[in-house]
Structure formats: structure tokens, C-alpha cells
Amino acid sequence: MTEFYTFLEHLLYDHECVIIPQFGGFVVNAQDFQFNAQEGKIYPKRKCVAFNEKLKTDDRFLTTEWAKKKSISQKEASIEITAISKELKSQISTQGYLTIGELGAFTLNSENRLSFSPNPDFNADLSVFGLFPVGLGHALPKEKKPVLEVVPVAEDLPSYTPEPSPIKVSRSAYVYALMAFIIGGIGAFFLTEPAGNQSQSSLNPIKIEKKVATPVAVAAPAVPTPVQVDTVQKEVIATPASVEAPADQEVIYLVAASFQSLTQAEKGLKEFKSRGFDQAEIILKNEQTKFYRISLGTEHSMDAGYARASELKASKKVDIWVYKAL
Numbered sequence: 001m002t003e004f005y006t007f008l009e010h011l012l013y014d015h016e017c018v019i020i021p022q023f024g025g026f027v028v029n030a031q032d033f034q035f036n037a038q039e040g041k042i043y044p045k046r047k048c049v050a051f052n053e054k055l056k057t058d059d060r061f062l063t064t065e066w067a068k069k070k071s072i073s074q075k076e077a078s079i080e081i082t083a084i085s086k087e088l089k090s091q092i093s094t095q096g097y098l099t100i101g102e103l104g105a106f107t108l109n110s111e112n113r114l115s116f117s118p119n120p121d122f123n124a125d126l127s128v129f130g131l132f133p134v135g136l137g138h139a140l141p142k143e144k145k146p147v148l149e150v151v152p153v154a155e156d157l158p159s160y161t162p163e164p165s166p167i168k169v170s171r172s173a174y175v176y177a178l179m180a181f182i183i184g185g186i187g188a189f190f191l192t193e194p195a196g197n198q199s200q201s202s203l204n205p206i207k208i209e210k211k212v213a214t215p216v217a218v219a220a221p222a223v224p225t226p227v228q229v230d231t232v233q234k235e236v237i238a239t240p241a242s243v244e245a246p247a248d249q250e251v252i253y254l255v256a257a258s259f260q261s262l263t264q265a266e267k268g269l270k271e272f273k274s275r276g277f278d279q280a281e282i283i284l285k286n287e288q289t290k291f292y293r294i295s296l297g298t299e300h301s302m303d304a305g306y307a308r309a310s311e312l313k314a315s316k317k318v319d320i321w322v323y324k325a326l
Contacts, residue, residue, distance in 0.1 A: 001084070001087070002101070004084055005100055005101030005102075005103070006101060007065075007066070007069060008026070008100070008101065008103070009101055009102055009103060009122075011062075011065060012026060012028055012049060012103070012124050013124050013126055015028075015061075016028045017055070018061070018062055019055050019056070019057070019058065019059055019061070019062060020062060020081070020084070020085050020088070021056065021057070021058035021062070021063075021081060021082065021085055022056050022058075022082070022085050022086075023056065023085040023088055023089065024051055024052060024053045024054075024055055024056060024114065025051070025052045025055025025056075026049055026050070026051055026103065027049070027050050027051070027052055027055075028047050028048070028049055028050075028124050029047065029048055029049075029050055030045070030046075030047050030125070031045060031046050031047070031048060032045050033045050036133075039133075039135075040135055041133040041134060041135045042133060042134045043133045044131045044133070044321070045125060046123040046124075046125050047123060047124035047125040048118055048120075048122070048123070048124070049103050049104065049118050049119075049122060049124060050116070050118065051104075051106075051114070051116035051118075053113070053114050058078075062081055063077045063078045063081050064077070066080065066081055088106075092106050092107075092108065092114065093108075096108055102119055102121075102122050103118065103119060103122060104116055104117050104118040104119045104122070105117050105119075126290065131255070131321040131322075131323065134306060134309050134310075134320065134321070134322060135306040135310070250300060250301060250302075250324060250325070251298055251300070251324075251325040252298060252299040252300065252301065252302060252304065252305035252322060252323070252324055252325070253283060253293070253295040253297075253298055253305075253322075253323040253324075253325060254295055254296045254297045254298070254299070254305060254308055254309055254312065254320045254321075254322065254323075255283070255293045255294065255295055255296075255320065255321040255322075255323040256272065256277075256280075256294050256295070256296050256318055256319070256320060256321075257272075257293070257294045258291040258292065258293045258294070259291060259292045259293075259294075260290070260291060260292070261292070262282075262284075262292055264292070265282050265292035265293075265294060266282070268294050269281070269282055269294055272294060272296065275316075277296050277316075279296060279297050280294060280295070280296050281294070281295050282294055282295075283295050283323075293323065295323070296312065296318070296320070302322060302324070305322040306322055308320070309321075309322055
């Protein structure tokens, strides 16, 4: 049965509903990012699994996928799925409970009906696989309820008529006015002064001659000989660096993005490098992970990772996922 449980979990990663004939159907429900005010943490989005006992009609999907996995015929797969369904019912009725791998556990309620309790740690959303909740460092204070104050009624207020106060002109206003008068008088004197060195009439015997300035040849500046510079630069993509930590310390990555292909991850790395994240690197995928992740730095504990993530969120406006190295 362990093989069937693992096979059922992998189907729910890619499909929203899987029906076990004559038993019930598992349905995937998506949840958005959630903020827990008491814990002061932001939980990543997830896809949780629910169970619907009324979905018993065989849609042939589970039989077809089981036949592909086992390399058997459709008829043989249908017989094995029917036997598995009967075995599940038998174990629940005999033991009173049954754990379905990582999905959750079944129990019988007071009405002798199936009751499914999903595993809160199981997340069917592969896009956020390996991400942990991000803490804000401290819980938000509780909001205080506003207290209404009694406002006095206008009839209870004493009547008050303000007395007109005389307008006082400061001494600095007089000084500014005097300075403006003096500056205006001096400007008017120079503007209205008669020009004594100009001819006032066409009958003046003095011949007015205009001096023509002799043009002077100016040497043109020397043009520097152009020097050919090789402007072709080879694009160098930083090789992902591996972080080695002591044996007694953990390696916590500050992940800012994840990609399914290395080409997309290299483009994302260039973007973060251009934004000033010189320590950005690519975490290569392995047998346990299916994504290339871009890390903006590393820490040696989860608390230090949460604190650094909050700092980058406030200063650089970057959402950070705290990721523990596998």
C-alpha cells in the first residue's frame, strides 16, 4: 500500500482531483499567502488536500495512470484499483483509523462515516516547494479600540466675542521700504543720465566713424587621431558558487526567485547583479529539488535568515524565501 500512497501523492501534485472508485475523491484546494498576526509570520501559498466521500464514480483516470505505471492492461489495472479500494475500507472498519501516506488520516465518526484529517505539513504546490514561513522579528501590537470622548453641546459653551486687535507694522518693514526707495532712486539716476559722448543732432560737424574690427585668424584645434578600441566584450556569467559551512552549522539561503531552466535562472541572476546584489548566486537543482533558485546570500541559522530577509524587504523591497540547504 505504501507504493499506492506515494503514487497518489504524485498525482495530486499535477491534478486537482483523484477519485478512488467506490471509496471517495481527493480534492486539491489552493490557498493564498497568509499572515499570522500572533506569530508575526508570513506563510507561503499552498495547496491543501480535502476528501469528498460522495465522489465515488469511476472516471477511469486513476485506472489509466495506474496501468501506465505498472505497465499492465486497463482491465488488470481496474481489478487492482478495486481491490485497493476494498482494502482501504476494510482497514478503516477494522482499526478505526487509517493513515494515507503524507496526505492525512481517516477515522470513523459517531455516525460511522469517514472523517478525513489532512496533514498540515503537506503542500501540493511545487512552485513554493522547500520554502519556510518568514518571520517579522516580533509580533504586531494589538490595535487599541478608539475611546469616544464626550463633546460639549454648543448650548453649554459660554458665548465669546473676540475683540479686534490693532495691526502692528514691524520695524523691519520700514527698513525694507527705505532700502527699496534708495535702490530705485539710484537706478533711475543712471538710467536717465544723458550720453555726453554721442552726437545729439545731424547738423553736428563732428564726423562719426565706426571702427571695423580686423578679423584675426584663429588656428583650428588639432583633432586627435581616433584610436580603435575593441568594444566587443564577452558576456561572462558567474558560475554558481558553493557555500561551505562548518559541520556543526546549517547553510540557510536567502532565495529571491526560482526557475525551471538554467537559462531563465542566469537571466534572473544578471538582473539581480544589475540591482547591486553582488553576492547573488544560482543554487543548482539536484535529485530532491526540481528548480534552479537564486540566492542573495547565506546565513548559518533560521533566525539569522529571517532577520536578514526582513532587512532586505525593508531596504531593497525584495521578497525573500528562507531556504534550508538539503
